[in-house]
Structures are given as C-alpha cells and as structure tokens.
Amino acid sequence: MNKLVTSSDHFRPVNALAGGWVADAASLGLHWLYDSKRIEEIGGQSPEFLPPKADYYTGGFGYFAHEGKQIGDVSHYGAATGVLTKSLLANSGGLSVRDYQRQFRQFFGPGGQWQGYIDNPTRLTLANLDDIEQNAIQQALSTTKTTLTNQQQRILVQKVLPYTRYLSGDQLAAPVRKAINLTYQEPEIQDAGVHIAEFIDRHLILESGADDMQLPAVSKLSPLVACYCGSDDLLKQTEMAVRATNHNDDAVAWAKCAATLLDKLYQGQAMPMALEAATSQAPDPDSLTRARSGKGLDAVGAGDRHGRTCYLHEAMPVIFHILAHAKSYTEAVRANILCGGDSCGRAWIIGPAMAAIHGVGGECGIPLSWLARVVDAPDILRDIEALVGQTWTA
Numbered sequence: 275m276n277k278l279v280t281s282s283d284h285f286r287p288v289n290a291l292a293g294g295w296v297a298d299a300a301s302l303g304l305h306w307l308y309d310s311k312r313i314e315e316i317g318g319q320s321p322e323f324l325p326p327k328a329d330y331y332t333g334g335f336g337y338f339a340h341e342g343k344q345i346g347d348v349s350h351y352g353a354a355t356g357v358l359t360k361s362l363l364a365n366s367g368g369l370s371v372r373d374y375q376r377q378f379r380q381f382f383g384p385g386g387q388w389q390g391y392i393d394n395p396t397r398l399t400l401a402n403l404d405d406i407e408q409n410a411i412q413q414a415l416s417t418t419k420t421t422l423t424n425q426q427q428r429i430l431v432q433k434v435l436p437y438t439r440y441l442s443g444d445q446l447a448a449p450v451r452k453a454i455n456l457t458y459q460e461p462e463i464q465d466a467g468v469h470i471a472e473f474i475d476r477h478l479i480l481e482s483g484a485d486d487m488q489l490p491a492v493s494k495l496s497p498l499v500a501c502y503c504g505s506d507d508l509l510k511q512t513e514m515a516v517r518a519t520n521h522n523d524d525a526v527a528w529a530k531c532a533a534t535l536l537d538k539l540y541q542g543q544a545m546p547m548a549l550e551a552a553t554s555q556a557p558d559p560d561s562l563t564r565a566r567s568g569k570g571l572d573a574v575g576a577g578d579r580h581g582r583t584c585y586l587h588e589a590m591p592v593i594f595h596i597l598a599h600a601k602s603y604t605e606a607v608r609a610n611i612l613c614g615g616d617s618c619g620r621a622w623i624i625g626p627a628m629a630a631i632h633g634v635g636g637e638c639g640i641p642l643s644w645l646a647r648v649v650d651a652p653d654i655l656r657d658i659e660a661l662v663g664q665t666w667t668a
Contacts, residue, residue: 284662286630287500287540289640291658293629294496296640297607297621298352299648302326302340304611305349305618308582309334310574313614321611323647336614339391346649349618350391351493357381358515359497359657363666367501369511371480371518376439378519379403393584395491398484399519406479407435414473420466429457434471438478446471480514483521488584489619491516491525492532496626499536500662508537527557528586532623535597539630548627549598558587565591571599573609582615589616593623602638603628 303324304313312334317324324330326340326347340349361374382388383400415427422430433453437446447468454467498515502508512533513526520526535552539545553562565576576595581588592613600606606628611617632638634645645651660666 285633286542287503287662288658289633290536290540290626290630291496291500291662292634292645292655293603293625293627293640294355294622295348295352295625295648295651295654296629296644297610297625298348298618299323299346300607300644301611301617301621302343302347302349303345304330304614306339306616307331307334307336308614309336310577310612310614312336313612317611319608319612322607322644343390344649346647348648350388350393350396351490351618351622353381353388353390354378354396354490354519355494355497355622356654356657358494359661362497362501363657363661366666367661367664369498369501369515371514372442372478374515374518375403375478375480375482379439393488393490395484395486395488395520398486399482402482402484406482407438407474410474410477411470413477414470417473418466418469420462422463422466426458426463430454430463430467430470433457434467434474438471438474442475446475481517481521483517483519485522486520487522487525487528487586488520489586489589489616489622490584491520491522491586492529492590493619493622494519495529495533496536496622497658497661499533499540503537503540508533524557525586527555528590531555531557531562531590535623536626536630539627545597545627545631549594553594556590561587561591562594565595566598568595568599571596571601571605571609573613577613577615582613584616584619589620593620596620596624597627600628603632603640604638604644 300322303326304321307313307330313321316330323345325345326343328338331338357377358374361377365373379400380386382396411431434450437450450468450471451464454464458464502511509530512529516526516529531552534555535548538548538551549566553559556562573596576592580591596606596609600609606624610620610624629640634640635642
C-alpha cells in the first residue's frame, strides 16, 4: 500500500492533485470543441475558465455536453476522480475495488449526486454492475436448499441487497439475519437469506468496466498514484482500478504508462526522465517518442497529427507533446485548451504532471487566482491533504 513520505516529498503530490482539478475546471468552457480556430476566436490566448455556452459550438465542429455547468465546475472526469478519492480515503489510502464500485454506482447511478454528462464507459459500467448483481442473485436463488415461494424469494432479495452493497464476508450474516427476522422468524428462511447474501458477495466481479479505451481509463489515476507512489504494487493497483471502469487491455496498458509518468514526477524526477520511463510502458511507444520530438510547443499541430478525440492512442501523444515542451503550468493548460477536443480528459494528466514539477504560485506554478476559482475548492483541497498526509478518518 502507500508509504510514508518525507516533508520534502509531501508537496509534490499535493500540488499535482490540485493541478488536476484546476486544469479540468479551466478547460470546461470549451471542452469538446474541435475547431482550434474557433477556440482562439472565443478565448484568444487566455481561453481558460470560460462559462460553458452552446453558442460557442455554432461556429465550429464540437459537442456541447455541459449545459447547466458554471465557471469553476469540473467535468465528469473530475467527478469520477472525486469518487475514487473518496473511496481511497474511506479505506485508509488503499484501493478496495468493491468499495470503489459501490461509491461509483452510488454517485453516478439513479438517485446519485451527479448531474451532468455521462460518458460511454460510465454508462456501460453502471449497466455491467447491475447485470453482475442480477446474475449473482439468480445463481444464489438457484442454489438455495430451502424451498421458497416466489414472494419469499423477492422479499429475501430485497432484504439482503442493502447489505451486499455495503458489507462483505463475515460482516454480512448478523445484520442480514436481523433484517430478515423482522418479517420471517423461521430459522430455515433466515438461513436461506444468509446464503443468498453470502453467495452474491462471493460472485460480484471486480472487472466491471466497459470494453472501452478512452480517457476515463487514465483520468482518475492521480489520487491512486499518490497513495501507491514508489510502491512495487502501483501497476497492479492501477490495473485493478482501471478494469473496474474500463475492462480493456489497451486501456490498462496506457494507464500503466500514465501511472508511471505521474509516479516518477511525484518522486521528484525531471520531466524528460519521467516521460522516457513512461514511454517504455506504452503500447505504442513510437507515437510518444515522435510527439516528444521537435523544437517547440505546437499543441494544435500535435492535435492535427495525432488526433483530438477521447481515444487514448490519440490523447496520450498530445499529452506527451505538451509536457515535453511547455515551460509552465499556465502555458500547458492553455495549449491543451487551444488544441481542442477532449481537453478536460487530457487535463487530468497534464495538470498533475505540470503541477508536480512547478508547484503552486510563482511564474511557472498553478496561478493562485486559478486555484481559487474551482468550485468547492476548500473541500477538494482538504481531501487532497488528507489523502497525501495520511490523516484520513474512518
């Protein structure tokens, strides 16, 4: 799991995590506008923190997904990163895929907190989680030795599901039996209910993600890397977290590349060394090597060459080009927005990487005025400090 950090190590991951939130919020106003000329017409050379408006998309190709969002809000990428952060905090900095799945479903699913765009991997992951649970229920009922009426089966399932979604293993039997006792006092029916609960618990699948190789696979990684920074277990934990939402081999491979990059930067390596180490993990290292070459920053040109969409084989070279050539956090974030396309998704690697190098404030770090514009910044920063400082509470 995570290791203790020294005071000198502490600020890099704190800055990096803050950098992700700021870069996402800064990019939201022009997210998924693919026409770089139109972006420059609207925002000039300072296109950050614009209010999301449908009018922006009438003059160039794009998709307006953020109706109702305000300046300083984050995208669905940020919302999903927040879910993983909350799960890590709830498990003392360790990854519990079952808890992550539960919180993901609770946040994005029916009755959840999220109001906004639902991307393809999130939508399919929610459907997969429902299917996995329903399959486990049917198998549990078919293996129950007690003869139950259809009504008894329905009631027992209704009784046990609130517990299988929150508890596991030895935690289940006592509360399940107590809940069933409110309706059925017969020991054999209570035993059947406990069997159903324990069978469901054993057959919930951790690889619940969509067969999808888009940016949601890597955009949530910054808090996970902070918890497993420098650990031999990092890439294993990365794969487990990614397959919960993106059950795709290429997505996992690109995620290991991104996690390696952030891990090296969190530990204090220089950007060129970190990019080189991460390139060796990539499923297409040649594309990253080409993206890093050249004499100067040309994010629009990188988008022209590699692509601007959400797919990782397009996004990762653009990310690596910007990181290889940008001289400051502000320059990197603006270049990413001006490139166009899925700027919010790319922001979750660019922002943490540049903030790990340049910190907060000064000529090259996260501008303090930008940090203050993020909606719910005090709560977000509190969680970041708790996660990196290992001051979580049960």
